[in-house]
Amino acid sequence: xxxxxxxxxxDLKNQVEFCMTNISxxxxxxxxxxxxxxxxxxxxxxxxxxxxxxxxxLFAIVNGELIEEETAEQLLKAIEKELxxxxxxx
Numbered sequence: 508x509x510x511x512x513x514x515x516x517x518d519l520k521n522q523v524e525f526c527m528t529n530i531s532x533x534x535x536x537x538x539x540x541x542x543x544x545x546x547x548x549x550x551x552x553x554x555x556x557x558x559x560x561x562x563x564x565l566f567a568i569v570n571g572e573l574i575e576e577e578t579a580e581q582l583l584k585a586i587e588k589e590l591x592x593x594x595x596x597x
Contacts, residue, residue, distance in 0.1 A: 574586055
């Protein structure tokens with residue numbers, strides 16, 4: 508039986524990671540909205556080792572890229588822009 512990476516292409520999703528503490532500090536609305544998207548897989552981490560950012564701003568890690576903003580609305584817009592520019596889905 509041969510294994511092919513190409514068969515998994517349809518299973519690819521953009522990765523968005525949230526810090527659980529940052530979710531409780533205000534990014535929960537963004538998290539909830541992104542849950543509705545079929546092209547996004549969300550993971551929650553106890554800590555992403557971005558504590559200096561977490562104390563001051565809302566943030567998420569999108570396909571490995573750190574996105575940080577002042578408000579949930581700004582964060583959502585920045586994440587959506589990043590997803591448009593660097594989507595793993597062709």
